[in-house]
Amino acid sequence: MSIYSDIGLSTTESVASSASAATKKMGNYNLTQTDFLSLLTTELAFQDPTNPTDNNEMVAQLSQISTVDGINNLNTTVSGLSDVVTSQQALMVSGLVGQSVLLDKNTGYSSGTGFAGVVNTGDAGASNIVISVLDQSGAVVYQAEADGTYEGNVPFAWDGTDGNGNQLPAGYYTIMSNGFINGESQALGSQVYGKVQSVVLGSGSSGTTLNVEGLGSVTLGEVLEVAS
Numbered sequence: 001m002s003i004y005s006d007i008g009l010s011t012t013e014s015v016a017s018s019a020s021a022a023t024k025k026m027g028n029y030n031l032t033q034t035d036f037l038s039l040l041t042t043e044l045a046f047q048d049p050t051n052p053t054d055n056n057e058m059v060a061q062l063s064q065i066s067t068v069d070g071i072n073n074l075n076t077t078v079s080g081l082s083d084v085v086t087s088q089q090a091l092m093v094s095g096l097v098g099q100s101v102l103l104d105k106n107t108g109y110s111s112g113t114g115f116a117g118v119v120n121t122g123d124a125g126a127s128n129i130v131i132s133v134l135d136q137s138g139a140v141v142y143q144a145e146a147d148g149t150y151e152g153n154v155p156f157a158w159d160g161t162d163g164n165g166n167q168l169p170a171g172y173y174t175i176m177s178n179g180f181i182n183g184e185s186q187a188l189g190s191q192v193y194g195k196v197q198s199v200v201l202g203s204g205s206s207g208t209t210l211n212v213e214g215l216g217s218v219t220l221g222e223v224l225e226v227a228s
Contacts, residue, residue, distance in 0.1 A: 093199045093208055093220070100193040100227035101210065101218075107174045108192035109214020112167060114160030116227070117192035118153040119177045125151035126179030126188060133158055134174045141168060150179075153191075172214065193227055194218075 100116070108115040119129060127149040133142040141162045146154065156175075161167055175190040194212035202208040209217045 093201070093210070096196045096210060096226065097199060098196065100195050101212065101223045102191055102193050102225035102227070103212070103215065103218060103222055104191055104224060105194075105215070106176070106190040106192065107172055108194065110158075110160045110168070110170060110173055111213065112160055112170045114158040115173075115192055115194070116155065116157040117175055117190055118155050119150075119175075119179075120153055120189035120191065121150050121179065121181075123151065124181055125149055126181050126186070129154060129177060129179035129188065131156050131190075132176045134176060135168070136172055141173070191224065 102118065106117075108117065119131060121129070127147075129146040129150060131144045131146070132140050135141050142158060143163065144156070144158075146156075158173075158175075175192060177188040177190050178185055179188055180186070194215045196210050197213050198211040200209045200211065200217070208220050210220070210223070212218055
């Protein structure tokens with residue numbers, strides 16, 4: 001017993017004891033900033049005049065609750081931004097369905113109408129470029145030549161026919177290219193376009209993927225260009 005209880009006042013210890021009992025009774029109850037300030041006000045109102053609350057300790061407590069509240073608000077804001085980014089990404093990638101995307105592959109899929117792509121000549125450029133289309137057995141089924149000198153990526157389009165104009169069956173065909181660089185014949189890199197059939201949005205650690213006709217699933221990072 002103390003002098004304060006004798007005259008009907010509560011001490012800091014009794015207030016803390018009551019708060020502890022109430023917390024146990026309520027179970028897992030998360031204090032809000034308002035609850036914290038209410039408890040702090042009560043503590044100040046019933047503090048022991050002979051042993052008042054230390055100012056530095058009170059400031060530290062206020063700083064801690066402000067920090068926690070700020071982190072909670074930041075988490076809410078970041079969560080909201082994440083939802084916005086996800087929605088924008090969904091809108092963006094959904095627009096790719098039906099479009100052709102350039103992939104770092106030299107083998108494309110023809111549904112009977114061929115496909116397009118680019119030949120990489122680099123900054124130095126190449127002349128007298130020869131583009132060959134090979135079937136799955138490795139046989140050359142079509143060949144085209146481009147006279148003159150070209151730099152950078154040179155576009156090409158194959159209509160899915162052989163050298164005699166006959167339509168070739170659907171399947172996988174490989175592009176092989178070469179040209180003259182500084183007077184020497186060299187192999188050139190090739191990349192092909194594929195048609196996006198559907199999109200699978202990523203979640204968690206998995207990224208968004210595109211289902212490309214005949215070429216399967218590719219990630220957004222594998223897309224070099226979207227056909228205009």
